[in-house]
Amino acid sequence: MNVDVFEDERQHHFVLNMGPQHPSTHGVLRVLLKMDGEYVLDPQPVLGYVHRCHERIGEFKPAKAFMPNVARMDYLGALIYNQGYAMLLERAAGIEVPRRAEYIRVITSELNRIQSHLLWYGAYLLDLGAFTPIMYTFDDREHILDALEDVCGSRLTYCYSRVGGVCKDIDDKFIERVRAFIERLRGRFPMYEELVNGNVIVQRRMQNVGEYTPELCARFGVTGPLLRSAGVEYDIRKAEPYSVYPEFDFEIPLAQKGDAWAAFNVRFREMEQSLRIIEQALDKLPDGEVMAPKVPRKLKLPQGDYNCSVEAPRGELSYYLVSDGSDIPYRIKVRTPSYSNLSVVPEVCKGMMIADVVTCMGALDLVIPEIDR
Amino acid sequence: MDIKALKNKWLSVGTQVEETEYSQCGYDYDITLQAQQIHPFAELMLAEGFYLVSVTAVHARPAIEVVYQFAIAGSQRCRVIARIAVKEDGTVPTICDVYDGANWHEREVRDFYGVVFAGHPNLEPLILAEEDVDLKPLLKDEKRLKDISELRRKVAEPEPEKTAPAEKKAPAAEEQKAAKPQASN
Numbered sequence: 001m002n003v004d005v006f007e008d009e010r011q012h013h014f015v016l017n018m019g020p021q022h023p024s025t026h027g028v029l030r031v032l033l034k035m036d037g038e039y040v041l042d043p044q045p046v047l048g049y050v051h052r053c054h055e056r057i058g059e060f061k062p063a064k065a066f067m068p069n070v071a072r073m074d075y076l077g078a079l080i081y082n083q084g085y086a087m088l089l090e091r092a093a094g095i096e097v098p099r100r101a102e103y104i105r106v107i108t109s110e111l112n113r114i115q116s117h118l119l120w121y122g123a124y125l126l127d128l129g130a131f132t133p134i135m136y137t138f139d140d141r142e143h144i145l146d147a148l149e150d151v152c153g154s155r156l157t158y159c160y161s162r163v164g165g166v167c168k169d170i171d172d173k174f175i176e177r178v179r180a181f182i183e184r185l186r187g188r189f190p191m192y193e194e195l196v197n198g199n200v201i202v203q204r205r206m207q208n209v210g211e212y213t214p215e216l217c218a219r220f221g222v223t224g225p226l227l228r229s230a231g232v233e234y235d236i237r238k239a240e241p242y243s244v245y246p247e248f249d250f251e252i253p254l255a256q257k258g259d260a261w262a263a264f265n266v267r268f269r270e271m272e273q274s275l276r277i278i279e280q281a282l283d284k285l286p287d288g289e290v291m292a293p294k295v296p297r298k299l300k301l302p303q304g305d306y307n308c309s310v311e312a313p314r315g316e317l318s319y320y321l322v323s324d325g326s327d328i329p330y331r332i333k334v335r336t337p338s339y340s341n342l343s344v345v346p347e348v349c350k351g352m353m354i355a356d357v358v359t360c361m362g363a364l365d366l367v368i369p370e371i372d373r
Numbered sequence: 374m375d376i377k378a379l380k381n382k383w384l385s386v387g388t389q390v391e392e393t394e395y396s397q398c399g400y401d402y403d404i405t406l407q408a409q410q411i412h413p414f415a416e417l418m419l420a421e422g423f424y425l426v427s428v429t430a431v432h433a434r435p436a437i438e439v440v441y442q443f444a445i446a447g448s449q450r451c452r453v454i455a456r457i458a459v460k461e462d463g464t465v466p467t468i469c470d471v472y473d474g475a476n477w478h479e480r481e482v483r484d485f486y487g488v489v490f491a492g493h494p495n496l497e498p499l500i501l502a503e504e505d506v507d508l509k510p511l512l513k514d515e516k517r518l519k520d521i522s523e524l525r526r527k528v529a530e531p532e533p534e535k536t537a538p539a540e541k542k543a544p545a546a547e548e549q550k551a552a553k554p555q556a557s558n
Contacts, residue, residue: 048500055485056510091399218424218446221474227446234446304526307399307442307452309426318442322431324519331511335427335442343477372500 012036016354020049024127024358027368031345031361033354040357043349045342051372058332063089063321064163064299066332071157073336074370076119077313078158079105079112079148086161087242088308088319092301093163101165101290102244107281108148108160110274111178114185115144116313116365117271124264124362125196128205133196140185147177163299164292175282182275189272197268203261210348210360212258220347221340224315226364229266230258236311248280260363267365300327314338314365336370376451379421386414388455398526400442400452408457408465411441415468415475418443423453425468428478430459430486432513433521437486439465459488467493485511 019030028049034042054073058066070085071078083105090097118141122134145155151170152160160166196202212222212230227234235252237245253269255262301323309318315337322331341364349357383390388406395401406414418425426442436458443453459465467490469476479490480499487509490496498506513519 048498048502051500053510059511088399091397094397214446218419218422219473221425221427221472223424223446232446233448239446239448240450240452302527303524304398305440305454305524306397307454309399309444309452316426316444318426320427320429320440320442322524324523330519330524331429331431333427333429335429339477340425340474343474347473 013041018357020046024362025368026123026366029342029366029368029371031357033357035354038353040349040352040354043346043357045345048372050369052369054373055332055334058329060328062299062327063301063323063329063332064327066329067161068157068159070334071159072369073334073373074312074314074317074338074367075156076116076367077112077317078156079152079160080109080310080312081317082158082161083109083243084308084310084312084317085319086163087310088306088321089163089299089301091308092304092306092321092323093296093299095164095292095295097165097292098289099244099286100169100288101292103281103285104166104170104290105161106243106245106248107170107178107278107285108152108158108166110278110281111144111148112158113313114271114274115141117267117274118144120267120313120365121192121196124365125202127358127362128202130196130202133192136188136192136195140188143177143181143184147174147181150174150177162291162295164295165290167291169290175285178278179282182279185271185275192268197265206261206264206359206363207259209260209352209356210363212344212348216344216347220344222315222344223340224312224337225266225270226258226263226315226341228252229255229262231256236309236316240309242308242310244281245277247284248277250274250276260359263363298327300325301329312337314367314370315341334373336373338364338366338368338371342366342371379451382417382421383414386410386417388414393526395450395452400454401450402453404453404455406455406457408460411455411457412466412468412471414455415441415471418453419471421445422447423451425472425474425478426452428475428482430482430488430511431524432486432511433519433524435521436461437488438521439482439488441468463487464489464491466491469493485509487512 013036016033016035018033019025020028030046032044033040054069070081074081118137122137125133149155151168151174152158214230214232217227217230233252250273253266255266303323303325305322307320309316318335320333321329324330349360388404391403393403423443423445426444429440431438439457441455445451469479479493482488483496484498484501
């Protein structure tokens with residue numbers, strides 16, 4: 001890696017190594033911090049510790065068989081990654097998905113989004129030194145994982161979507177469980193607001209740290225809750241409506257300031273909106289099949305390139321596939337949100353105190369395996 | 374956003390613009406340009422409010438193709454793919470002085486394909502380890518390498534397939550309408 005040798009006569013400057021095993025990097029991310037006392041002069045992330053060659057693997061097996069791989073990129077948003085990848089192949093092959101399957105995908109994806117935000121909520125506060133909230137959020141999250149385990153068969157790295165639908169129908173038990181969970185989480189929000197969001201220490205810790213502007217976000221390709229915390233109303237679920245999202249009534253939570261506190265609030269309010277979507281989807285859930293009738297076993301994609309973008313918990317997820325007409329993709333590229341979001345760190349964290357770097361990077365909600373792929 | 378004005382601006386940079394059907398390929402415009410045009414093009418895109426989604430590459434004959442994707446952060450959808458062929462000396466101009474986010478994307482392409490982005494401030498390996506600087510893992514071997522024309526969407530000339538862009542059907546219908554009154558006359 002390229003750490004410039006710098007001249008410093010008084011020798012106050014030094015390089016501090018943070019990670020790859022630092023608890024606040026949530027995975028194996030390493031950041032080299034060039035320091036002047038307690039102030040950070042130049043933070044440089046070092047990537048690649050969990051690079052697993054997913055894009056290369058994708059060029060050697062049938063497009064359908066790549067589905068489990070995408071779940072292992074973002075372990076917190078696996079269902080959304082599944083949905084996006086299935087949509088990409090359906091778009092390329094021109095397969096229509098039954099409405100019930102679309103609804104089930106939306107329900108499970110939104111549950112996935114909530115559990116991702118809940119984990120982030122607890123872990124972020126843990127980074128900042130508040131131990132208690134993670135106990136509460138993991139308690140809530142457990143209900144989602146239990147419900148999803150029944151239909152998807154796993155608790156973290158789901159592989160639930162299939163080309164043409166989903167692999168298993170949901171049952172009444174699942175619906176009951178999810179309804180009970182919606183009630184429960186709604187009842188818990190006031191408690192979170194009182195315990196955490198209203199806490200002056202938490203507020204002071206996050207306010208005015210790492211401010212994003214819409215202009216900065218455009219230059220770096222920052223998307224997701226961070227972009228919305230800077231006041232830009234951009235959510236792919238609304239801007240490029242996919243699946244059955246246009247049929248639901250929900251809002252895009254916005255903030256103006258773009259600091260860590262704004263991002264914190266945007267994510268918190270997003271959980272509420274996801275609950276609204278799930279509730280409406282359960283009310284309107286149509287009957288019928290969950291798989292398209294005729295999906296060829298060997299799925300040949302017509303020549304050309306295809307793109308599919310969805311809103312992952314951390315921002316824009318784009319799949320780009322180039323096909324040569326066979327069932328094996330010629331090239332598959334996954335644009336993950338954390339990759340672009342992290343690239344903003346050298347710019348934003350310049351001149352911060354080291355404790356604020358942890359606040360700033362925590363607000364990015366990083367998932368390292370999706371950065372390295 | 375005025376799409377027509379935008380299209381004219383693209384054309385003024387010397388690009389080849391093709392409209393595509395979003396429901397089939399997932400993006401709205403397919404733009405082909407020369408390698409040296411990418412820098413002014415990126416400046417134009419930033420000024421129009423686009424953000425950089427990704428930079429990637431596709432290894433094909435005769436040259437590696439670098440693919441840029443832009444989108445606009447707003448309520449109106451506009452997703453653009455821009456492609457350039459790598460020059461004979463294996464380089465393309467960098468755009469990371471326009472889009473800072475391109476810095477890492479370009480380093481990734483350098484890691485996987487060995488494309489050199491001329492003017493890039495720091496083309497060190499990012500995702501691969503330092504010792505794998507010459508690995509270029511996503512380059513295809515001779516047997517699997519395809520011609521670039523084999524990777525393009527087939528323009529449905531013989532049969533009116535769904536891959537044909539909607540744009541092309543419209544003029545044909547107009548021609549028929551125009552032709553009919555002539556026949557009756």
